[in-house]
Amino acid sequence: MKLHLSTATDILLQHEIGITGSKSESNRLLLLQALFPNIKIKNISNSDDAVVMQKGLAISNGVVDIHHAGTAMRFLTGYFAAQEGKSVTLTGSKRMTQRPIKILVDALRDLGADIVYAAKEGYPPIKVNGKKLTENKVSLPANISSQYISSLLLIAPSLENGLELELVGKITSVPYIKMTLALLTEIGVRSSFKGNQIKVFPKTSVDSKTVTVESDWSSASYFYSLVALSKVGTEITLSSYKQNSLQGDSVLVEIYEAFGVQTKFADNKIFLKKTAVSRPSKINCQLENAPDIAQTIAVTCFGLGLGCHLTGLHTLKIKETDRLEALYTELSKLGAVISVTDKDLTLEPSKHINPDIAINTYNDHRMAMAFAPLAMKTSLYVNDAEVVSKSYPDFWNDLQKLQFHIKQV
Known part of the structure; x- marks a missing residue:
């Protein structure tokens, strides 16, 4: 048109x-809602990205096509990696297959994830076989997109040992990291962010909560x-x-x-x-x-x-x-x-x-x-x-x- x-x-x-x-807040809360169904969301984004995120979270096995939605690609990679028994292939548009995912995949593999590249090394599409992740320490370059970092932080409370994340170098996109941690706090998840160290503590359930985006x-x-x-x-x-x-x-x-x-x-x-x-x-x-x-x-x-x-x-x-x-x-x-x-x-x-x-x-x-x-x-x-x-x-x-x-x- x-x-x-x-x-x-x-x-x-x-x-x-x-x-x-906000699609940034909406997609974070949608993932947290998938982990903790007691959460209710008001004023959720009507964007394509939020719609794609909702559809992706509803799939247990098969192909998840996120089209152009980079946030959904990063967040769903973390989500499905920690979902024991679920197996999906995450793919998207031609441009999405040119956007790197290696830093996040490497970090998730360090936590024990089973992720395989379906085509070009370091880029989508990727096959994610969900499993129980028991490792809880990982590091990432601090100057990368905050979506990689938030992908890990969002699944952290669902991991039995939580997560200790070290950011190496000068941190960029601090507001988006703080947004993720603030939303975790709002639903009752404990975390800390001191210097270049972020800790998120495990939580098996949360109280019923309505969050307005x-x-x-x-x-x-x-x-x-x-x-x-x-x-x-x-x-x-x-x-x-x-x-x-x-x-x-x-x-x-x-x-x-x-x-x-x-x-x-x-x-x-x-x-x-x-x-x-x-x-x-x-x-x-x-x-x-x-x-x-x-x-x-x-x-x-x-x-x-x-x-x-x-x-x-x-x-x-x-x-x-x-x-x-x-x-x-x-x-x-x-x-x-x-x-x-x-x-x-x-x-x-x-x-x-x-x-x-x-x-x-x-x-x-x-x-x-x-x-x-x-x-x-x-x-x-x-x-x-x-x-x-x-x-x-x-x-x-x-x-x-x-x-x-x-x-x-």
């Missing part, structure tokens, strides 16, 4: 949007971008959000102050307002703990004619696509002067935007949604726009509520 996006040049946005629950901050980022690119006075309300969020992407509140976006919290909502502000010519952001908002920030800067230097982006190379190269290609088509390495991005200030450019999305939901706010500045096309369903199925409908002109072509 190819969409054409445009807006009136004098548009003043004012609306309230209800955003689906906070709405997704990554999804909120696109509305921060819209407000930043809009007229002074624009106001958008988003629900449901907490001021003390578990999600690393909540750093948006601080980052977007530089773009003139004020955030106020009240009644489990965030109120965004565009204010007049003296902006610097170049924005510098260290995004090691929030890499998923890099695309949004880069596009916001381009739309405002600002430069930016974004660092801490090493995990973007192994996402749904190589997000750094994808940003380079698509922003260049729009007229940007941009350079990328394997871990950072530099955009030069520029006031010119090429109109009616077709943005390729590379099977990556965040490419589609990050570029959409540029319709505030110029008309553009978005190819394969249905990819947003991976995390935010209602995205295009919500933009139409904000007076965006969206036409399928």
Whole structure:
């Protein structure tokens, strides 16, 4: 599906949007619910990733196809490795078979898991024969994707001896690790995180508990971008959000102050307002703990004619696509002067935007949604726009509520 996006040049946005629950929290809680059925979940994400996760957890034997869902691949690898008597083959899209899984598989094998590569060594598909895991000590490089780490932490309370995990080197993606541990605490599992050592203690059962998933901050980022690119006075309300969020992407509140976006919290909502502000010519952001908002920030800067230097982006190379190269290609088509390495991005200030450019999305939901706010500045096309369903199925409908002109072509 190819969409054409445009807006009136004098548009003043004012609306309230209800955003689906965080897929990061939802997928963690779905796995914990599979281990401890007493858990009930409210405001669960309606994303493709959460749907795939639920379907995968319901399978005991056979093939589990997770499509593009990297989180589901990592979490289900850990889950099935510790499920005695279950035997599955985890596979996915062509891109998924190019995304490495070796570090997690090696760690699980150190705990006693039986996992075999079905094709290329180090990559899905993998055959996982569940068994009782009795080893409880393992180490991982500290600078890897937090999903590998969380996969181990989530199954840890179900292991008879719990888990002692050592992270070797400088830890990245700390907020996502803390999110996992906070959710374990919420259901009554004891853990500790001191220095580079994480311990999770075993627990055979938990009390009945209802956990409400906070709405997704990554999804909120696109509305921060819209407000930043809009007229002074624009106001958008988003629900449901907490001021003390578990999600690393909540750093948006601080980052977007530089773009003139004020955030106020009240009644489990965030109120965004565009204010007049003296902006610097170049924005510098260290995004090691929030890499998923890099695309949004880069596009916001381009739309405002600002430069930016974004660092801490090493995990973007192994996402749904190589997000750094994808940003380079698509922003260049729009007229940007941009350079990328394997871990950072530099955009030069520029006031010119090429109109009616077709943005390729590379099977990556965040490419589609990050570029959409540029319709505030110029008309553009978005190819394969249905990819947003991976995390935010209602995205295009919500933009139409904000007076965006969206036409399928």
